[in-house]
Every structure is written in C-alpha cells, then in structure tokens.
Amino acid sequence: MKQEISTNQHLERQPKLNKKKKISKDKLMAIAFLAPSFILIVIFVYGFIGWTGWVSVSNWNTLVPDFSFAGLKNYIYLFNDYRFQADLRNTVFFTILFIGLVIIMGLGLSTLIDQKLKGESFFRNIFLFPMALSFVVTGVVWQWLLNPSTGFNQFLQVFGIQPKWYTDTNILAGFEWGSIEFGLPVAIIAVVIAAVWQMTGFSLAMYLAGLRGIPEELREAARIDGASEFQIYRKVILPILTPITVSVVIIMAHISLKIFDLIYAMTGSGANFVTDVPGVYMFETTFRGNYYANGSAIAIIMLLLVAIFIVPYLITSRKGDN
Amino acid sequence: MKKLLSFLLLVVMVVALAACNSDTSSDQETSPDDSNDTPDTSEQEAEGTSDEGNDEGGLVEIFSWWTGAGEEDGLLALIDLFEQEHPDITVDNAAVSGGAGTNAKAVLATRMQGDDPPSTFQVHGGDELNEGWVAAGKMQPITSFFEEQEWMDKFPEDLIDMVSKDGEIYSVPVNIHRGNVIFYNMEVFEEHNIEVPTTFDEFFEVADQLQQAGVTPLALGDKESWTATQIFENILLGVLGPDDYDALFSGDIPFDDDRVVEAVELFEQTINYVNEDHASRNWQDAAQLVANGDAAMLNMGDWAKGYFSNDLDLATNEDFGYFPYPETDGNFMVITDTFGLPDGIDNEDDVKDFLAVLGSVEGQDTFNPLKGSIPARVDADPANYDEYGQDTMEDFTNSRLAPSLAHGSAAPEGYLTKVNQAVNIFVTQQDTDNFINTLVNAAADLQ
Known part of the structure; x- marks a missing residue:
C-alpha cells in the first residue's frame, strides 16, 4: 500500500518525460523479480502438463518409450474400462458427500462456537486438530476404527449391528451404466467419514472467521426490523457467508478429486474397486503396470475434472477485480 | 539501478552456492565412510554416484526393497561379507521400503527411464527381467561372467532359463521362495x-x-x-x-x-x-x-x-x-530375486565383484538363512538351514x-x-x- 501511494505522488509531481523512464525501470525490476519463478513454473508446471498431455495420446504403454501418435486410443480404453468407470462413480459420490458434509458440519460447529460460550478456544482447537495430521495418518487410524472385525464393530456388537464398512461391496440404488453398477458404493461412506473428520476443522475455521467479520449492527438492525433469530441466520448471515462457502467448495473439491493418500493408506482399491479413485489407478497403472500413456490420460482427465471447479472460480474472481 | 545490480549479484551467489554444494556432496560420496557402520539406509538420496566408479575405492549402489525384518538383516550381512572381501569398495545400500517392491519398482522405473541406473538392482527372474528391462535394452548379458565363475551347473537349468533371454544370461539369482x-x-x-x-x-x-x-x-x-x-x-x-x-x-x-x-x-x-x-x-x-x-x-x-x-x-x-x-x-x-548388470554404468568391474559374492556359496548361505529363503545354488550347505528350509531345498532340486x-x-x-x-x-x-x-x-x- 505504502509503495502505491508514494508512486502516485511521484507521478503527480514528475513531468511527463521523466515518468516514462521511471515506469520502465519499475517494470524492469518487476520483470527481474518475476522472471525466475515465472520461468520455473512455465517449465515445471505447464511444460509438464503439456508433456503429460502429449504422452497421453502416444503409444507408450511399456517400459520402452514409444511416442508414436495414438489419437484418443488411451482415453477410449479408459472410458470402456470397468475400473475407470468405477473410479468415476466413486469420485462423484465421494465428492458430493465429502463437500456436503464438510460444509454442514463446519457451518454448524462454527455457529455453535460463535455463541460466545466459555472455553471457546478449547473447542476450536479440538476441532482444528485433525487438520494437523496428514491423510496417511488419518487413513491408518480409521482403517482400524472401521475395520469390520475390530474397532467400532466391537462396540456395535452390543446392539447387534455389524456394518461391513469399507469392505461392503454393495451399491445402493444401483442401475446398469456401462459395464458397472452406478449408485452409491456403501464402502465409500467409511472413507467419507474419515475425510470429513479430518477436513471439518478447515471449514470450521473459515466459517468462524466469516462469522466474526459480520458486524453486530447488522443483526441489531434485523432484530429491530422484527426478524426472528432463524430469519436473521437464514436471510442475513448465510448470504454474507456465500463467498466463504464458495472458497470451501473449491478447496474441498480439488482435494476430493485428487485424493490418493487417504485411500491408499486406508482401504486400497477395495474389493470390486468400491473404494478405488483415479489417483490410485493412475499410480498403479503407470508405475506398476508400466502403462505410461494410460496413466497420463488419467492424469489429464483428473486435471479437467478439477478445472470444472477452478475455471469458473477464476473467471468470476477476475470479474470481481475489474 | 543499484537494486537491479544487487539482485543480479544475489542470483550469481545463489548459483555459485548451488554449484559448491554439489561439489561437496560428490566429495563426500567418494571419500570412504568415516563411520565403519553398515551403510545407513537413510542416505538413500545419495544417488547418481555411479559416475564416480573410476576413482580409487569404487562405490557400488545396491538397489532393493529389502527393508523388512529378516530380509534387511540378510542384506546387511551380505554387504558386510562383501566389504570384508573387497575393503576398497564402498557399498551404498539404496533400499526403498514398501512390501513386494511396490514403491521400489516405481523409483527404479523412474531412474532407468532417466538413464541413471543403480549399480545393480533387485528384480524377479522371469518376465519382469526378460520382457521388462532386458527387452527395453537396459541390461548387459553376463553369460561369459557365468562361465568364468563356473556357475553354469551350479544353478538348476530351469532357473537359468528364467534369467535368460535369447540364449544370453542377464542376472544372478540369489534366493528362492516357493509360492505353492x-x-x-x-x-x-x-x-x-x-x-x-x-x-x-x-x-x-x-x-x-x-x-x-x-x-x-x-x-x-x-x-x-x-x-x-x-x-x-x-x-x-x-x-x-x-x-x-x-x-x-x-x-x-x-x-x-x-x-x-x-x-x-x-x-x-x-x-x-x-x-x-x-x-x-x-x-x-x-x-x-x-x-x-x-x-x-x-x-x-x-x-x-x-x-x-x-x-x-x-x-x-x-x-x-x-x-x-x-x-x-x-x-x-x-519366486526368485536376482541381480543383474544394468547398461550404462561405468563401474562394471566393481559390480561384477559384488555379483561374484552374491552368487557364491558363502554369499548365498550368509543371506538366505536370515531372509528365510533357500539358496538358488544347488550345492549350498543344507546344515545352515532350518527344517522347513531343508525340506524345501530337497523339493527344489527334485x-x-x-x-x-x-x-x-x-x-x-x-x-x-x-x-x-x-x-x-x-x-x-x-x-x-x-x-x-x-x-x-x-x-x-x-x-
């Protein structure tokens, strides 16, 4: 901020000829500082995305690189592949359940914590703590908690219920779609529980910050207008929190679409691929099966999936800037 | 202008530092290990060391996924034996953990694709070797080495077939596990x-x-x-x-x-x-x-x-x-673990020294009792093995x-x-x- 102000003053005082020189020097500095990271990102991020895209339309499906052009062969193979269809199904249901629950839990808990109760920071830390763990740790812990022969089931035995958790191979409300049964895989619920447990703290923190940013005057004004507490919540607070919800959705979406470590540590692909996701498939097919082109195609499809969420966000935020 | 100059200076310094850094690290790699301990597995990052093979006191990097109990003991004992026989050669134990080599194979594939092969690496005999690395042109035949060592009749014929492609032998089997x-x-x-x-x-x-x-x-x-x-x-x-x-x-x-x-x-x-x-x-x-x-x-x-x-x-x-x-x-x-001679390494003689120890009766009898496998050679001494091992060795030959x-x-x-x-x-x-x-x-x- 300070700099901006000082340059503005500069601009006003300097005659026109000098102004041109000053700007070019500033620009030069800016370019000099940006250039290294810009070049690195162009090569190591966008360059390799391009490279992956190129491999994904090649015939490189053994240890020996083969860059002959294969067209969309690898993509066609994937979309006909039982495992990949199952992966897409799992990703859809995982993403919906995960984002939905993280938002609901985060909003609910932050509203409760915002009631100015005693020991607020204690509860806040409790809920935030799981976020400090890595997904691998979460995966290992929940693998045992939700293992059908140990963990929760030992306790649930008292009530005579024995859910099979992530080993359940049933698909709820399934119908034939391609070669798979499309519906909610019961096993994915176990993974969702673990992921929500870990990431709720994040949305809680976001919403809490948002709630703290709402001035008391707004609520007062609504109360004076005769709004009930529920109406205030519904008509005043939630609309103000919309940008936060958008951020939470974007961040959670890119986590859930690219998820790998949690699944890998907790359930693996699962019987009949009920808990498999594109990330795990990509790793296994590329580095175990040496299907480099197929693996690259999966990577590109994952990139496009994330882009569905990110691109509209980037466009709207650019509009906001203008 | 001054700012720009100082920035450029900074860039130059960073580059110089980076260069120094890589110098010192390669110095460390060639100098003999001060601590006489068995090589530390945590030093896996010390890769790309095969270039230094021509220096006095070569370095052999052994790539495997033997990090579990038993198998790691076997590998370390084998390395000890090798270092006793060849005190001038340092061994770098580049083991990557992960059951059945799932992680190690991914790391290996990346290194081989990048033309940075380890000195020698663990690979299952059969198609994993023959249709994988040999077919990709990444291995050197060692048939003459087998003949030099007089090994042709020391390993079962079926087994030698498993590590051969088109009449050439490509790796030395060190152990045998039974799957059925x-x-x-x-x-x-x-x-x-x-x-x-x-x-x-x-x-x-x-x-x-x-x-x-x-x-x-x-x-x-x-x-x-x-x-x-x-x-x-x-x-x-x-x-x-x-x-x-x-x-x-x-x-x-x-x-x-x-x-x-x-x-x-x-x-x-x-x-x-x-x-x-x-x-x-x-x-x-x-x-x-x-x-x-x-x-x-x-x-x-x-x-x-x-x-x-x-x-x-x-x-x-x-x-x-x-x-x-x-x-x-x-x-x-x-299921046999074998070690071969990758193409494009320049410390071939050191690696062959290691393979010679690996394929010797003494080497196999050092490694296998600890790993819990049986030797690939037919003339190893059954007395070193437990009841199950002796039974299996008999089955293996018959x-x-x-x-x-x-x-x-x-x-x-x-x-x-x-x-x-x-x-x-x-x-x-x-x-x-x-x-x-x-x-x-x-x-x-x-x-």
Whole structure:
C-alpha cells in the first residue's frame, strides 16, 4: 500500500518525460523479480502438463518409450474400462458427500462456537486438530476404527449391528451404466467419514472467521426490523457467508478429486474397486503396470475434472477485480 | 539501478552456492565412510554416484526393497561379507521400503527411464527381467561372467532359463521362495481330525468339514489383490501341469481353453471358503487368523514361514505345518530375486565383484538363512538351514520349476496388473465368463 501511494505522488509531481523512464525501470525490476519463478513454473508446471498431455495420446504403454501418435486410443480404453468407470462413480459420490458434509458440519460447529460460550478456544482447537495430521495418518487410524472385525464393530456388537464398512461391496440404488453398477458404493461412506473428520476443522475455521467479520449492527438492525433469530441466520448471515462457502467448495473439491493418500493408506482399491479413485489407478497403472500413456490420460482427465471447479472460480474472481 | 545490480549479484551467489554444494556432496560420496557402520539406509538420496566408479575405492549402489525384518538383516550381512572381501569398495545400500517392491519398482522405473541406473538392482527372474528391462535394452548379458565363475551347473537349468533371454544370461539369482505352499494350524487340523489334502476334491472336503465346525477354512487378505492371484496361479498349475502352464503364458494355449475355465471354476469354489473380511486384510493379517486358530489354512509364498516363526514365535511342525498346494506336488512355483548388470554404468568391474559374492556359496548361505529363503545354488550347505528350509531345498532340486504369475515371473508387469484387476473384480462378482474375457483381451499384451 505504502509503495502505491508514494508512486502516485511521484507521478503527480514528475513531468511527463521523466515518468516514462521511471515506469520502465519499475517494470524492469518487476520483470527481474518475476522472471525466475515465472520461468520455473512455465517449465515445471505447464511444460509438464503439456508433456503429460502429449504422452497421453502416444503409444507408450511399456517400459520402452514409444511416442508414436495414438489419437484418443488411451482415453477410449479408459472410458470402456470397468475400473475407470468405477473410479468415476466413486469420485462423484465421494465428492458430493465429502463437500456436503464438510460444509454442514463446519457451518454448524462454527455457529455453535460463535455463541460466545466459555472455553471457546478449547473447542476450536479440538476441532482444528485433525487438520494437523496428514491423510496417511488419518487413513491408518480409521482403517482400524472401521475395520469390520475390530474397532467400532466391537462396540456395535452390543446392539447387534455389524456394518461391513469399507469392505461392503454393495451399491445402493444401483442401475446398469456401462459395464458397472452406478449408485452409491456403501464402502465409500467409511472413507467419507474419515475425510470429513479430518477436513471439518478447515471449514470450521473459515466459517468462524466469516462469522466474526459480520458486524453486530447488522443483526441489531434485523432484530429491530422484527426478524426472528432463524430469519436473521437464514436471510442475513448465510448470504454474507456465500463467498466463504464458495472458497470451501473449491478447496474441498480439488482435494476430493485428487485424493490418493487417504485411500491408499486406508482401504486400497477395495474389493470390486468400491473404494478405488483415479489417483490410485493412475499410480498403479503407470508405475506398476508400466502403462505410461494410460496413466497420463488419467492424469489429464483428473486435471479437467478439477478445472470444472477452478475455471469458473477464476473467471468470476477476475470479474470481481475489474 | 543499484537494486537491479544487487539482485543480479544475489542470483550469481545463489548459483555459485548451488554449484559448491554439489561439489561437496560428490566429495563426500567418494571419500570412504568415516563411520565403519553398515551403510545407513537413510542416505538413500545419495544417488547418481555411479559416475564416480573410476576413482580409487569404487562405490557400488545396491538397489532393493529389502527393508523388512529378516530380509534387511540378510542384506546387511551380505554387504558386510562383501566389504570384508573387497575393503576398497564402498557399498551404498539404496533400499526403498514398501512390501513386494511396490514403491521400489516405481523409483527404479523412474531412474532407468532417466538413464541413471543403480549399480545393480533387485528384480524377479522371469518376465519382469526378460520382457521388462532386458527387452527395453537396459541390461548387459553376463553369460561369459557365468562361465568364468563356473556357475553354469551350479544353478538348476530351469532357473537359468528364467534369467535368460535369447540364449544370453542377464542376472544372478540369489534366493528362492516357493509360492505353492499351504501353511496350516496343526492344532486345528488335529482337533477336527483332518488329514492333509492332496487333491482338489480332498481340499474341498476338508474345507467343508472345517466350515461346519465353525472354523474359516482358508485365510485370505486381498487388500492387495496379488494374494488372490497367487491362489489362482496355483490352481492353474495344478490343473494344467507345468508344461501347459508355461504354454499358456507363451501363447500356445489360449486363455479360454476348457482347462482354464475349469481352473477358474475351482478358484471360484475356493474363494467361497475364505474369511469374510478378506478385503480389509493384508497377508500378514490373514496369517494371524491361522496363527490364532480362527482360520485353518493359508496359501502364501514361504516368506510367510519367516513371519510365523520370527514375528509370531510359532514352532515349525508343532504349531504350524505346511504342504504343497493340492495337485501341485512335484512342482515348485518359483519366486526368485536376482541381480543383474544394468547398461550404462561405468563401474562394471566393481559390480561384477559384488555379483561374484552374491552368487557364491558363502554369499548365498550368509543371506538366505536370515531372509528365510533357500539358496538358488544347488550345492549350498543344507546344515545352515532350518527344517522347513531343508525340506524345501530337497523339493527344489527334485521338482519341476514353474514361474509365478503373481510375482511377475510368468508374464510382463503390464499383463499382471490387468490380471490382478480382473481377480479383484472376480472375487466379488464371481462371473467366470467376464473373467475369462478379460484374461483373453489382456493376453494381447503378451504378444
């Protein structure tokens, strides 16, 4: 901020000829500082995305690189592949359940914590703590908690219920779609529980910050207008929190679409691929099966999936800037 | 302008620092290790050291996935032996952890693609070596080295075939594991008065009997599906016999052959006798079921024997017994770890020194008793091995050897990946036609 102000003053005082020189020097500095990271990102991020895209339309499906052009062969193979269809199904249901629950839990808990109760920071830390763990740790812990022969089931035995958790191979409300049964895989619920447990703290923190940013005057004004507490919540607070919800959705979406470590540590692909996701498939097919082109195609499809969420966000935020 | 200059200076300094850094690190690598300890596995980052081979006191980087109990001890003992015989050569133990080499293979593939091969690396004999690295032109033949060492008659012929392609030998087998074994809880067998089954019919009778008594007949942990693939390959071997089993993978017998269908049906029947939570267990968890007596039998490669006796403290032939997979007696499903000579390394002589130790009787008898495997050589001393090892060594010399599918010896990794996927689906869906179809389609990868 300070700099901006000082340059503005500069601009006003300097005659026109000098102004041109000053700007070019500033620009030069800016370019000099940006250039290294810009070049690195162009090569190591966008360059390799391009490279992956190129491999994904090649015939490189053994240890020996083969860059002959294969067209969309690898993509066609994937979309006909039982495992990949199952992966897409799992990703859809995982993403919906995960984002939905993280938002609901985060909003609910932050509203409760915002009631100015005693020991607020204690509860806040409790809920935030799981976020400090890595997904691998979460995966290992929940693998045992939700293992059908140990963990929760030992306790649930008292009530005579024995859910099979992530080993359940049933698909709820399934119908034939391609070669798979499309519906909610019961096993994915176990993974969702673990992921929500870990990431709720994040949305809680976001919403809490948002709630703290709402001035008391707004609520007062609504109360004076005769709004009930529920109406205030519904008509005043939630609309103000919309940008936060958008951020939470974007961040959670890119986590859930690219998820790998949690699944890998907790359930693996699962019987009949009920808990498999594109990330795990990509790793296994590329580095175990040496299907480099197929693996690259999966990577590109994952990139496009994330882009569905990110691109509209980037466009709207650019509009906001203008 | 001043700012710009200072910035440029900064850039120059950073570059210079980076250059210095790489200098010092390569200095460290060539200087002999001060601490006389066995090489630290945490120093795995010290890669790309093979360039320094021409210096006095060469360096051999040994790449493996032997980080578990037993196998790591074996490797370290082997390295000790080598360093005693060749004090001028330093060994860099570049082991990457992860069961069955899942992580190590990914790291290896990346390094090989980047033309930065380790001095020598662990690879299963069979197609993983021959159709993988040899076909990719990344290995050097060592036939003359074998002749120099007079090894041609020290390893079984079938085994030498497994590490050869087009008449040239490409690697030195160090150990042998057997895949077609069933381990069983002796107490459970005694309690229910059960004889060891030798045919598929007897096996299913026994399984029925156990199930009625409330014991899980067969323990399975297929969180990683190769464990189920292992059962399938044993049934395939039992139904087809060793010759036709080989013919199946060389493409002379199609995968929709009647006998393959029969094997799939037997496989289906078998997996109906496994524990319900198989998908949440790995093979060690499954072995525990047998150890506790909750399940009676476990089909697993005989590294499970090491798990039973070392980790679970069970006594061979008292607590647990073993028998060949039904109808595969006289055959030996081989899983062999081998080390070869990669192309593009410049410390060939040092690596050959290491391979010479690896293939010697002394080397094999140092490594294998600790690892819990048997030596690949036929002239090793049985006195160094326990009861199970001696039994297996005898079987090894008297049996027909068959390459394991589940461990990448019978077929290339690409085919194995697809078979594992098909097995994973089959275990749940039990759709024979679908399974056979997938096998036939994937067989296109076998050429």
